[in-house]
Amino acid sequence: MSRYEDVKERLCLALDLPTFAEAESAVDRLREYVGVFKIGMELYTAEGPRVVEMIHNKGGKVFLDLKFHDIPTTVAKAAAVATRLGVLMFNVHGAGGSTMMRRCVDAVNETADKEGLGRPITLAVTVLTSMNQDELTGEIGVGRDLKDQIVHLAQLSQKAGLDGVVASPKEIVPIRDACGRHFVLVTPGVRPAWADANDQKRVATPKEAMARGADYIVVGRPILAAEKPDLAARMVLDEMLEVA
Numbered sequence: 250m251s252r253y254e255d256v257k258e259r260l261c262l263a264l265d266l267p268t269f270a271e272a273e274s275a276v277d278r279l280r281e282y283v284g285v286f287k288i289g290m291e292l293y294t295a296e297g298p299r300v301v302e303m304i305h306n307k308g309g310k311v312f313l314d315l316k317f318h319d320i321p322t323t324v325a326k327a328a329a330v331a332t333r334l335g336v337l338m339f340n341v342h343g344a345g346g347s348t349m350m351r352r353c354v355d356a357v358n359e360t361a362d363k364e365g366l367g368r369p370i371t372l373a374v375t376v377l378t379s380m381n382q383d384e385l386t387g388e389i390g391v392g393r394d395l396k397d398q399i400v401h402l403a404q405l406s407q408k409a410g411l412d413g414v415v416a417s418p419k420e421i422v423p424i425r426d427a428c429g430r431h432f433v434l435v436t437p438g439v440r441p442a443w444a445d446a447n448d449q450k451r452v453a454t455p456k457e458a459m460a461r462g463a464d465y466i467v468v469g470r471p472i473l474a475a476e477k478p479d480l481a482a483r484m485v486l487d488e489m490l491e492v493a
């Protein structure tokens with residue numbers, strides 16, 4: 250694989266769009282520059298698995314960002330369905346606990362083995378980046394320091410057999426130190442120097458995120474809302490190439 254192909258496979262575009270038609274036109278326009286397309290709750294709730302199928306038919310890979318968080322049996326069943334959909338990766342909440350996460354991994358392995366399918370990368374969400382220490386402690390009742398809680402949940406998910414976590418740029422280094430080189434780190438909150446931060450607070454450039462050790466970077470609005478989305482994607486790739 251060329252270095253360009255390699256970084257392209259590590260660029261994930263957040264398809265935060267309301268309809269199938271808008272998602273399809275973004276995939277058509279950006280497929281050349283983007284390896285992975287992230288489908289979140291809005292698009293999936295509106296349009297369902299046909300969006301996954303559409304992306305696969307166009308040669309893209311899918312990150313199914315539905316953050317499963319339920320009793321172990323329910324999450325295991327959803328994990329089996331995600332495996333059958335053939336997504337590259339999907340995620341669960343680490344706060345669901347190790348039994349839930351282990352059952353998720355078991356369901357992925359069993360489904361993939363029995364049905365001769367590829368095994369998706371399983372990711373945990375640690376603490377949502379929208380949450381601060383006051384909410385974590387005062388509302389949710391977790392006394393631990395927020396940064397320690399993030400690393401704690403990353404390690405818990407690793408012990409449960411998950412492949413990696415979604416980690417903000419600030420969290421990459423401590424999680425990498427705690428969980429090692431092979432743990433997969435998928436990093437949103439990425440903003441090229443030329444882009445608006447929007448509502449993201451702790452941002453890093455694509456180059457910084459890569460240099461800190463992100464395996465995949467997730468970018469949404471800096472590409473989708475750009476005047477020329479294909480040019481914006483190409484500029485993100487060029488920046489990633491500087492450190493790849």
Ligand code: C5P
Nearest residue numbers: 263265378437438449467468469470471
């Ligand atoms: O448009 P933008 O680049 O901010 O999009 C980032 C994407 O990553 C959004 O889909 C957002 O929901 C998601 N995300 C995030 N921060 C997290 C987890 C997911 O921004 N901690």
